[in-house]
Amino acid sequence: xxxxxxxxxxxxxxxxxxxxxxxxxxxxxxxxxxxxxxxxxxxxxxxxxxxxxxxxxxxxxxxxxxxxxxxxxxxxxxxxxxxxxxxxxxxxxxxxxxxxxxxxxxxxxxxxxxxxxxxxxxxxxxxxxxx
Numbered sequence: 001x002x003x004x005x006x007x008x009x010x011x012x013x014x015x016x017x018x019x020x021x022x023x024x025x026x027x028x029x030x031x032x033x034x035x036x037x038x039x040x041x042x043x044x045x046x047x048x049x050x051x052x053x054x055x056x057x058x059x060x061x062x063x064x065x066x067x068x069x070x071x072x073x074x075x076x077x078x079x080x081x082x083x084x085x086x087x088x089x090x091x092x093x094x095x096x097x098x099x100x101x102x103x104x105x106x107x108x109x110x111x112x113x114x115x116x117x118x119x120x121x122x123x124x125x126x127x128x129x130x131x
Contacts, residue, residue, distance in 0.1 A: 001029040004094040006085050006115075007064070008035065009047045012100025014054065016130040020098040021058035023128075033064040034088065036081050040066055082118025089125055101129040 005020040007013040017033065024031040033051055037044055044066060051064045069084060089097055101116045116129050 001027060001095045002093065003029060003031045003096045003098055004085070004089050004092075005031060005033050005098045006036065006081075007033055007047065007051055008100070009043075009050075010100055012130060014050070014100075016098050016100040016128075017051065017054050018058070019128065019130050021055065021060055023096075023098060025059065031060060031062055032092075032094065033062060034067050034085075035064060036067045036069050036084060039068060078115045079118045082115035083122055085115065085119050086122040086125075089123060094125065096126045096128070097123065098128045098130065101131050 003020055003024055005013075005017050007017055020031055020033075023029075033055070035044065035047060035051075048064050048066075055062050055064075067084070067088065069081075085097065085099070088094075097119055099116055099119065101114070116127075120127050120129075
């Protein structure tokens with residue numbers, strides 16, 4: 001089994017990462033951590049340092065991966081990221097996605113969309129959402 005954990009730096013994505021680490025350790029399976037951004041920046045490096053620290057604390061030697069993608073600024077940007085997560089999971093053969101769930105209000109999710117909702121709707125894979 002291979003688990004995919006997308007991170008965006010939010011508290012819920014780090015909660016999902018910690019859950020994913022325990023899940024991977026409990027089932028003795030592989031874990032991949034990805035972040036979607038237009039390019040590697042200082043903020044990306046800082047995020048990856050936090051991710052590496054969480055992985056090391058959990059006893060896993062995994063290198064997070066930057067998935068370069070164009071900057072999406074229009075309405076529905078989060079949903080487009082969710083669709084990219086699904087595409088990546090299908091292309092690489094992941095078996096399970098663990099991700100944080102944005103806790104924004106209903107109206108905001110309706111207008112902007114949600115990456116986690118897109119993953120649930122677009123993927124046949126099991127998805128664990130961490131609030």
